[in-house]
Amino acid sequence: MRVISVGLDYGHKDDLHAWATLDDSERAYVARYALGRDYHKLMRNRLQKLAARIAAEVGPFGYRVFVDSAPVLERALARNAGLGWIGKHTCLIDRDGGSWFFLGEIYVDLPLPVDAPASAHCGTCTRCIDACPTAAIIAPYRLDARRCISYLTIEHEGAIPPEMRPLMGNRIYGCDDCQLVCTWNKFARRTDEPDFRARNNLDTATLPTLFAWEEDEFLRRTEGSPIRRSGHERWLRNIAVALGNAAPAADARRALESRRGHPSELMREHVHWALRRHDDAPHPRRIGTHRDQARTPPPAQASRASASRPGPQEDTAVPDGRHGIPLRRREQ
Ligand code: B12
Ligand code: SF4
Ligand code: SF4
Numbered sequence: 589m590r591v592i593s594v595g596l597d598y599g600h601k602d603d604l605h606a607w608a609t610l611d612d613s614e615r616a617y618v619a620r621y622a623l624g625r626d627y628h629k630l631m632r633n634r635l636q637k638l639a640a641r642i643a644a645e646v647g648p649f650g651y652r653v654f655v656d657s658a659p660v661l662e663r664a665l666a667r668n669a670g671l672g673w674i675g676k677h678t679c680l681i682d683r684d685g686g687s688w689f690f691l692g693e694i695y696v697d698l699p700l701p702v703d704a705p706a707s708a709h710c711g712t713c714t715r716c717i718d719a720c721p722t723a724a725i726i727a728p729y730r731l732d733a734r735r736c737i738s739y740l741t742i743e744h745e746g747a748i749p750p751e752m753r754p755l756m757g758n759r760i761y762g763c764d765d766c767q768l769v770c771t772w773n774k775f776a777r778r779t780d781e782p783d784f785r786a787r788n789n790l791d792t793a794t795l796p797t798l799f800a801w802e803e804d805e806f807l808r809r810t811e812g813s814p815i816r817r818s819g820h821e822r823w824l825r826n827i828a829v830a831l832g833n834a835a836p837a838a839d840a841r842r843a844l845e846s847r848r849g850h851p852s853e854l855m856r857e858h859v860h861w862a863l864r865r866h867d868d869a870p871h872p873r874r875i876g877t878h879r880d881q882a883r884t885p886p887p888a889q890a891s892r893a894s895a896s897r898p899g900p901q902e903d904t905a906v907p908d909g910r911h912g913i914p915l916r917r918r919e920q
Contacts, residue, residue, distance in 0.1 A: 619762025686776025
């Protein structure tokens, strides 16, 4: 048996836009991968087509397609297939493609030649570890999923641990910070895939706007989106946390007040927490920035740097304050 490992780019054109949203506590941040159509079906269809094309060339063969659909170690397989290396943030990165791509596989019974694994190029860089708002990357290549905002906002059921809430800033669905700071993503391939374009203005929407969606509207608007799977209650729960982290403003308070009497106990608790944050913070709360990180001296020389393509070891510091992460951990 052999595994054909495939990457599908989802990177959006402009990372600055992502930083601007993270900087603006009135707006909602949705992970880039979830702005458009759910990738699972799209990628599975493409892999099926690829299998059909192979069959047209070599004749019928046995195969099975996977996209997150079974306990498959997708990153390890992709690394072994030469698609990239597993970065310190634990995502797969390619020198030319960055890390904004999904993974999928076709298991085949064809005697294909085996590719060589990709070599690693993180060097001494620690940007992703330093940038993680919740310190979820507890050591290079080790993620504590319980601290990861992606897990907390997408997978976690029930109440979000109160100590994690202030660290989440305005991230309401998934998180990209560790990838946004990664130097290799400066060169990431961007996608023109219309299906991955932002729907419902999810890349610019304000928190009160999204908080106002009732369940039927939520279901209608998230049709075909990965967001739908988490359900309306979790959606509201996450936005309540983000509204609690927003700079005090009449709009945020009004939105929270409108859900004070929500039938779900979970929601009421999160709304009360958020309102308490506003009561306790009469002055505009300082929004944390990446300033300190941008000022960190560039990591020391690592292996193979390309002249035209600076690796993480070269100075990639950004202008002060451009990379904002609201409410980083030291600001609790
Ligand atoms: C669970 C999961 C999560 C969890 C935990 C993530 C984690 N880093 O552990 C949460 C919800 C936090 C999460 C978040 C995200 N995820 Co996710 N997630 C998965 C999922 C479904 C399973 C991963 C898993 O736990 N596998 C089981 C463990 C045991 O395996 P593993 O983590 O891959 O690593 C082990 C193996 O590689 C093994 N190993 C390594 N080498 C070798 C060699 C040998 C011989 C052996 C035996 C084993 C071995 O050791 C590793 C450590 O135990 C995968 C899809 C998949 N099926 O792989 C997507 C996946 C990893 N996620 C993906 C994405 C896009 C994300 C997010 C970016 C989404 C977002 N923007 O919010 C974030 C990124 C967070 C981060 N920094 O990693 C993509 C990553 C694409 C890429 N370029 O790498 C995947 C591959 C989905 C996909 N099909 O595209 N995710
Ligand atoms: S996705 Fe966000 S919370 Fe999770 S490890 Fe990356 S930066 Fe940290
Ligand atoms: S930010 Fe640095 S350490 Fe993290 S994955 Fe990218 S190159 Fe590796």
